[in-house]
Each structure stands twice: as structure tokens, then as C-alpha cells.
Amino acid sequence: MSESLRTAADAVLRRLVGDTTGTARLREDQWRAIEALVAERRRALVVQRTGWGKSAVYFVATALLRERGSGPTVIVSPLLALMRNQIEAATRAGIRAHTINSANVEEWDDVQAQVAAGEVDVLLVSPERLNNPDFRDEILPKLASTTGLLVVDEAHCISDWGHDFRPDYRRLRTMLAELPPGTPVLATTATANARVTADVAEQLGTGGPSGGSDEGALVLRGPLERESLALGVLRLPDAARRLAWLADHLDELPGSGIVYTLTVAAAEEVTAFLRQRGYSVASYSGRTEDADRRAAEADLQANRVKALVATSALGMGFDKPDLGFVVHLGSPSSPIAYYQQVGRAGRGVEHADVLLLPGLEDEAIWRYFASLAFPGEEQVRRTLEVLAAADRPLSLPALEARVDLRRSRLEIMLKVLDVDGAVRRVRGGWTATGQPWTYDAERYAWVARQRAAEQQAMRDYTTTTECRMEYLRRQLDDEEAAPCGRCDNCVGARFSAEVSADALDAARAALGRPGVEIEPRRMWPTGMPAVGVELKGRIPASEQASSGRALGRLSDIGWGNRLRPLFAEGTADEPVRDDVVDAVVRVLADWAKGPGGWASGAPDAPPRPVGVVTVDSRTRPGLIESLGVRIAEVGRMPLLGRVEYADDVAPERISRSNSAQRLRALHGAFSVPAELADHLRQLGGPVLLVDDMTETGWTLAVAARMLLRSGASAVLPLVLAAQG
Known part of the structure; x- marks a missing residue:
């Protein structure tokens, strides 16, 4: 049986990869996993490098199991882009694959009917579906009882020791418990060190015997060497030079590829700059609409763009064998996450360039994401x-x-x-x-220490003089790690740090261009009456702040790098610097002359602001007051006063977490002094509302509402920094 099964498996593989020569054969470990799933009905954990062919294991196994009368394969897959790639691959092998996810809700009933009719060979679901009440209670039990093979793709997401832990994946334990005895289970990942591998095995119940065999789970772990990747690090002194380097050298990189950034704001900044320099690129992030994501993926697949400028939203979700390069504009916080992302390149070509350009903002971004850890x-x-x-x-x-x-x-x-x-x-x-x-305090503390150790490992990666691929492989506990003979430390730097004066001037201009629009709050948070604040629904137009402006976002790679020191813990409260004032003046000028601005000359242009109002602060009063004074002087407007904290309010106790809690704390926290109210009633025009930073937008919304109720005709918020 083994020989005939192997022959059948190789035949499916040839259909999957489109081989017409009849020479394609499974790797030995691919065959061993398929044999365990199909012939022995075992559970298997496959930890192999990106591009090794893990998807071939579950598609070939699916075809063979379906021929033998098994139910459909259920693949739990984390990203929509990955699902799309998997469906296309399955179709090539004659496997009927469908998906149930948040982007195709209108198709769910039809897909479920096809599953019930036996017309679906593979059903892909996102981990989030597993705990959707309707899916969990009505669909999942039926699915579990008929599943022929359960596949957990990107299985490192199960482990909170891993770099991309997702709690929804743990719902798999429920499905595993409901599988009929002898149902094979396959877990796959490319990025798991020894600790994560052990934890995944435990979470999936693959650490012991399963229904079809008295043996324990089969664990297949291979070397993580990527023969095509040439790794390198290029340390440049500032964000402008990094952008200029991209503008000068992107065309030198082979084929098309991915430029990773750490934040959505940076992805949008880099995309705009590269387009300005004549490159065909597309932005891809968690903020990108699904239709635009699909278009961007298709454009990269067809080499219609030089690069996608992407956040980690693309990390596990894209399969392009001939991807020629991956550049990181900013360092991920984990070597495992970094290996995962660079593994997108060079899967079907002999050479691919991988380059890391670390930035000054990296550690601040790491700290922000670390702040989202499990609560106290x-x-x-x-x-x-x-x-x-x-x-x-x-x-x-x-x-x-x-x-x-x-x-x-x-x-x-x-x-x-x-x-x-x-x-x-x-x-x-x-x-x-x-x-x-x-509350497992010890475990959560251990995870925090693990994150800190991973961050140090990334710092060390950027400075090591040893082989970079060997370094990454050791971080993933690859016992076969050895010098690669291709990275910049093995053979010397492949790329010069030189940038042209023209590109540098353009980058400085792009990053130095101040001004970010601040959308006003238009709806009160849900549930406020339940906590004693009688605000709900839409904020009346007569009580809304107008669209505002910030000098920059703290997550920007341009002004963000210049603003962050102003807000760093321990920074002294000092008057606003001249260069910051000059930039704010530029923001005001662009705002005034832009569409809908008071100096735009449009027939319906609003009146010019009649004065400046500041927001009280116990942490940076000198900075805010001096900014208000300077704006009033430049704009030749009076400084009318400030919105003050009520006498019985301790500002340090005002929540900076979610919208509802912040609004609850701010409600009744401010007052408009009588003198300021008199000015507003007498002048009756728009005012500029000046603050240092906006995070949730509720301070500006509450203060604006009070000023509008006191006689201002409009409130135009102006802040130095926007969070996010």
C-alpha cells in the first residue's frame, strides 16, 4: 500500500505545481507527513522553513483522503491573503476549496450548503470564526463531526511564547475534542523555536497518542537555511537618508518585492514619497480596504508594481515564489517575526536581497506595542x-x-x-x-521578559559581525545553523550607504512637510448613560469641533522623530522651540489657503479666526502657553485665555485608555472662565484651540463643545502631535 500511496501522492503533487514532465516528487519529510496523516491517521507537527512546501502536504493529503471517502479538510488560516493563495493552489490540483471569513459573509449560506452536499474538499476558516457564537454553536459541531483532516496553518499563533500570539487559535482545543477518533490533524509553521514548538504541541494535544494510533504525534522539524537569501543591515543616520536610499537604490533590487514599515503612518508616508520619485508602489496595511488589498496583491503578483509598502498585515499573508527582495524600513521587535517576514522572498529564485534599515523610532514603537500586553x-x-x-x-x-x-x-x-x-x-x-x-502572573511576567529578550536579540542582530543567517537560525533553535556565505558579514556589504543630494533634499522636504488633519469626534461613545453621563448618539453639529491640524504624528518617521523627545518621560517643560513654531506657522498657512480655509478666497470660505484659546495642562503648561502666545503674535490675534480644569479635578487621574473612560473622566472636568466667556460672546467668531497633543480626541471635543456653548461660532483645534 505504501508504494501505491506514494505514487498517487506524487501524481497529486505534479498537478499542484503544474509539472508536465512527470519528474516532480515529494520531499522525504513531505511524504512522511502525508503517510502519517493518510495511512496512519496520526497527528503531526511540521516546522519547516518558508518555501519548503508545507501547503503541498495538506493539499496532497486532502486529495488522497477524499479519494478514500473522508470528509472535507478544514484549514484554520490567519489571513485573508493567505487564504486566497491557498484557494488558488488547491484549484490547480483539482481540489475544490472555499472559505468562510469576514470578507464574504454574503456567501456563507451557499458555502455551508455545498459543504453539506459533499461538494467542498477544503474549507478555510479564520481563527476568529471559531468563537463567533453562531459559527461555534451551530456550524462548528457539525463540521467537527464530518472533518476528514484538520489543518492548523501558522500554528505558532497558538503560543503566547511566539511572536504573533492570537487567542482565537486556542479555540481549536474545543474542535479537537469533538473530532471523531482517528481524525488526522496537521499543524504547520515556519517560525517556531523549541519553546514555541513544545507549547504548540501541548495546545493542540499533539503531544500524545491520537485516536488512530498508539504512537505519539509525528514532529518533523527541518533546517531553516534559505539558500537564496542574501541578508544585510544598512545603518543610516536618520529617516531622510533611509528614504533617500530607497529612492536611489530601489531599482537596483531584483524583480519586485516588499518594503516593510512598523506603522501604518510610515507605510503611507513611504508610499507617497516613492510615488513622488516615480516608482510604481502600493500601500498595504490594516487600514487598507479589502478590495484595495486584493488589487495590490494582484499587481505585485503580476509585477505591475515594484513593491508593496506594507506593515506586518502582509507578514504571513502572501505567496509569490519569485519575490526578489524584502527591505525593512525599521526593525521588527523579534528575530522570529523578522525571519517570518523575510521568508516571503526568494522562494522560487536563486537570489533575493534582504536588507534591514533600522531607525531611531524603532524602540519607541516597540514600547507602544508592548504596552498592549495582557492587563494587570x-x-x-x-x-x-x-x-x-x-x-x-x-x-x-x-x-x-x-x-x-x-x-x-x-x-x-x-x-x-x-x-x-x-x-x-x-x-x-x-x-x-x-x-x-x-491570574497567572508568573506566566505573564515570563512572556514580558521573553519579549524584552527578543528586542535585545534584534539590537544584537543589527550590530553582529557574525553570519546573519546563522544568527537568525540560532534564535529559532536550529541545531544545523552554520555560516551562509552570502550575507554582508560573510562576503561584504552589497550596497553602498551613499545617497544622492537630489534624493536627500526630496526626502527632507517630504519628511519636513508639516501638517496632519485631525478629524473631529462626531459620535459619543456607546454606554455613557449607564455610567451617569447623559451623552449618546451623534454630537450635534453646533457642538462639534471643526476639522483640526497637528504638526505631525508621533508614529511618523519624519516629524514623529522630532516630536517624540518633547513628550518623553522626564523631559523638562520649556517654551516651544523656534523651529517648531516655524513649522506650526507653515501648517496654519497651508490650512488657511487650502480647500475650505479662511484665506482660500472661496465664496463660502469661513471667517478668519478671531483669537487663540489654550487648554490647561499640569504637565506641559509652559510649552502650551508659549505656543499659544507665539501663534497669537504671528497671526496678529488676541490670546483670549484658556479652558481650565475645575478646582476639584486631578488631571493625573484622567484615564488615557479607551474613549468611554476618558470622556467619563473629562465630563465636568473643565470650565470656561468668565473672562474668556465674555471675550467669546463679544467677538462671536471662530477660535483656534491650542493643545500639545491629541490621543483619543476627547479633550478637544469636550473643550470645543464648551467654547461653542459659550459663544464661539467655530472651534479649530491645533496641536503639536497626534498619537497613532
């Missing part, structure tokens, strides 16, 4: 208490009004608690189960 015990207990006291399920917006956590942290925390059995997601929101729960 007090916040978790508070959430459980709120849910336990509620007489109905609470949605995320409703919880935000009662819990001092941002939406993203709150959602991740609830998913972890759900896996732990302390809460449950139901229609309408979340409920407490009443089951005892222990």
Missing part, C-alpha cells in the same frame, strides 16, 4: 466583576464605559478569559461564567 490583575478582576453584575451580555462598547482598557486590549483579554473558561462570547456580547479563574 486589577483590571482583569474589574472586568469579571462588571460582567458578573450585569443582567445581560455586554458588548465591547458597553464594557468600555465600565472598564479602563482600550478596545484592542479589552478584546484580546476577553478572548484569553474565554479560552480559560472565565467568560463566554454569546449573541449580544460577553458574559461571565462564574467559573473560578487564577
Whole structure:
């Protein structure tokens, strides 16, 4: 049987890869995994480098199992782009593949009907689907009872020791428990060190015997060498030179590729600059609409663009064998995450360039993402208490009004608690189960230390004089790690750090161009009446701030790098610098002359601001007051006064977490002094509202509402920095 099964498996492989010569054969470890799944009905964990052919294992196994009467394969896959690649690959092999995800809700009923009719060989679902109440309670049990093969792709996401932990993946334990005895299970990943491998095995239950065999799980772990990749690091002194380097050298990089950035703002900045320099590039991030993502993926696949400028949203989600390069404009915080992303390149070509250009802003961005870690015990207990006291399920917006956590942290925390059995997601929101729960402080602290160690490893990667590929392989516990003979440390630098004066001037101009639009808050957060604040629905137009401006975003690679030191902990409160004032004046001039500006000359242009109002501050009063004074002087307007904190308010206690908690704390926290109110009533025109920074937008919204109610005809917010 083994020989005939191998012959059949190789035949499926040839259809999958489009081989017409009849020479394509499975690798020995690919065949061993397929044999374990199909003939032995075992569970297997495959840890192999990107491009090794892990998808061939589950597609070939699917074809063979379906021929033998098994039910459809269910693949849990983390990203829509990855699903699209997988469906295309399956189709080439004659495998009927469909997906259920957030982007095709209108197709769900049809897909489920096809599954029930036996017309689907592979069903791809996102991990988030596993705990959607309707899917979990109505579809998942039926699916589990008929599944012929369960595949967990990118299985490192299961482990909170890994670089991309996703709590939804842990719902797989429920599905595993409901699988009929003898159902084979395959977990695959390219980026797992020894610790993550062990944890994934435990989470999936692949560490012991499974229904079809008395043997334990088969673990296939191969070397992580990538013979095509030439790694390098280029340290440049500032963001302008990094952008200029890209403009000068992007055409020297082979084929088409990916330029990774650490933030959405940086991706958009870099895309705009490279287009300005004549390159065909597209931006790809979590902010990109699904249709635009599809178009960008298609353009890169067809080499219609030189590069996608992408955040980690593209990290696991793209398969282009001839991708010629990966450049990182900023360093990821983990060697494992870095290896994952560079692994997109060189899968089907002999040579691909991989280059890291670390930046000054990297560590600040690392700190921000680290701040989103699992909350402290007090916040978790508070959430459980709120849910336990509620007489109905609470949605995320409703919880935000009662819990001092941002939406993203709150959602991740609830998913972890759900896996732990302390809460449950139901229609309408979340409920407490009443089951005892222990805060695993030791584990969370260990994970934090692990993150810190990974950050240090990335610092060391940028400065090491040893082979860079060997360094990365050691970080992933690859016992066969050896010098690659291709990286810049092995054979010398491939790229010069030189940039042209023209490109540098253009980069400086692009990054030095100040001004970011601030959209006003238009809706009050959900659930405010429940916490004693009678604000709900749409903010009346007569009480809304107008569109505002910030000098820059703290996450920008241009003005962000110049603004961050002003807001760093321990920075002295000093009068605003002249160069900052000059930039603010440019922002005001562009704003005034732009579309809808008071100096635009348009027939319906609003009147010119009649004065300047500042916002009270206990942390940077000197900075804000001096900024207000300078703006008033330059604009030849009076400084009318400031919106002050009420006498009984301690500003340091005002939450900076989610919108509902911040608005709750700010409501009633400010007052408009009588003298300022008199000025507003007498002048009756628009005013500039000056503050140092906006994070959630609620300080500006609350202050603007009060000024409008006191007689201002419009409030135009102006701040130095926008968070995010």
C-alpha cells in the first residue's frame, strides 16, 4: 500500500505545481507527513522553513483522503491573503476549496450548503470564526463531526511564547475534542523555536497518542537555511537618508518585492514619497480596504508594481515564489517575526536581497506595542466583576464605559478569559461564567521578559559581525545553523550607504512637510448613560469641533522623530522651540489657503479666526502657553485665555485608555472662565484651540463643545502631535 500511496501522492503533487514532465516528487519529510496523516491517521507537527512546501502536504493529503471517502479538510488560516493563495493552489490540483471569513459573509449560506452536499474538499476558516457564537454553536459541531483532516496553518499563533500570539487559535482545543477518533490533524509553521514548538504541541494535544494510533504525534522539524537569501543591515543616520536610499537604490533590487514599515503612518508616508520619485508602489496595511488589498496583491503578483509598502498585515499573508527582495524600513521587535517576514522572498529564485534599515523610532514603537500586553490583575478582576453584575451580555462598547482598557486590549483579554473558561462570547456580547479563574502572573511576567529578550536579540542582530543567517537560525533553535556565505558579514556589504543630494533634499522636504488633519469626534461613545453621563448618539453639529491640524504624528518617521523627545518621560517643560513654531506657522498657512480655509478666497470660505484659546495642562503648561502666545503674535490675534480644569479635578487621574473612560473622566472636568466667556460672546467668531497633543480626541471635543456653548461660532483645534 505504501508504494501505491506514494505514487498517487506524487501524481497529486505534479498537478499542484503544474509539472508536465512527470519528474516532480515529494520531499522525504513531505511524504512522511502525508503517510502519517493518510495511512496512519496520526497527528503531526511540521516546522519547516518558508518555501519548503508545507501547503503541498495538506493539499496532497486532502486529495488522497477524499479519494478514500473522508470528509472535507478544514484549514484554520490567519489571513485573508493567505487564504486566497491557498484557494488558488488547491484549484490547480483539482481540489475544490472555499472559505468562510469576514470578507464574504454574503456567501456563507451557499458555502455551508455545498459543504453539506459533499461538494467542498477544503474549507478555510479564520481563527476568529471559531468563537463567533453562531459559527461555534451551530456550524462548528457539525463540521467537527464530518472533518476528514484538520489543518492548523501558522500554528505558532497558538503560543503566547511566539511572536504573533492570537487567542482565537486556542479555540481549536474545543474542535479537537469533538473530532471523531482517528481524525488526522496537521499543524504547520515556519517560525517556531523549541519553546514555541513544545507549547504548540501541548495546545493542540499533539503531544500524545491520537485516536488512530498508539504512537505519539509525528514532529518533523527541518533546517531553516534559505539558500537564496542574501541578508544585510544598512545603518543610516536618520529617516531622510533611509528614504533617500530607497529612492536611489530601489531599482537596483531584483524583480519586485516588499518594503516593510512598523506603522501604518510610515507605510503611507513611504508610499507617497516613492510615488513622488516615480516608482510604481502600493500601500498595504490594516487600514487598507479589502478590495484595495486584493488589487495590490494582484499587481505585485503580476509585477505591475515594484513593491508593496506594507506593515506586518502582509507578514504571513502572501505567496509569490519569485519575490526578489524584502527591505525593512525599521526593525521588527523579534528575530522570529523578522525571519517570518523575510521568508516571503526568494522562494522560487536563486537570489533575493534582504536588507534591514533600522531607525531611531524603532524602540519607541516597540514600547507602544508592548504596552498592549495582557492587563494587570486589577483590571482583569474589574472586568469579571462588571460582567458578573450585569443582567445581560455586554458588548465591547458597553464594557468600555465600565472598564479602563482600550478596545484592542479589552478584546484580546476577553478572548484569553474565554479560552480559560472565565467568560463566554454569546449573541449580544460577553458574559461571565462564574467559573473560578487564577491570574497567572508568573506566566505573564515570563512572556514580558521573553519579549524584552527578543528586542535585545534584534539590537544584537543589527550590530553582529557574525553570519546573519546563522544568527537568525540560532534564535529559532536550529541545531544545523552554520555560516551562509552570502550575507554582508560573510562576503561584504552589497550596497553602498551613499545617497544622492537630489534624493536627500526630496526626502527632507517630504519628511519636513508639516501638517496632519485631525478629524473631529462626531459620535459619543456607546454606554455613557449607564455610567451617569447623559451623552449618546451623534454630537450635534453646533457642538462639534471643526476639522483640526497637528504638526505631525508621533508614529511618523519624519516629524514623529522630532516630536517624540518633547513628550518623553522626564523631559523638562520649556517654551516651544523656534523651529517648531516655524513649522506650526507653515501648517496654519497651508490650512488657511487650502480647500475650505479662511484665506482660500472661496465664496463660502469661513471667517478668519478671531483669537487663540489654550487648554490647561499640569504637565506641559509652559510649552502650551508659549505656543499659544507665539501663534497669537504671528497671526496678529488676541490670546483670549484658556479652558481650565475645575478646582476639584486631578488631571493625573484622567484615564488615557479607551474613549468611554476618558470622556467619563473629562465630563465636568473643565470650565470656561468668565473672562474668556465674555471675550467669546463679544467677538462671536471662530477660535483656534491650542493643545500639545491629541490621543483619543476627547479633550478637544469636550473643550470645543464648551467654547461653542459659550459663544464661539467655530472651534479649530491645533496641536503639536497626534498619537497613532
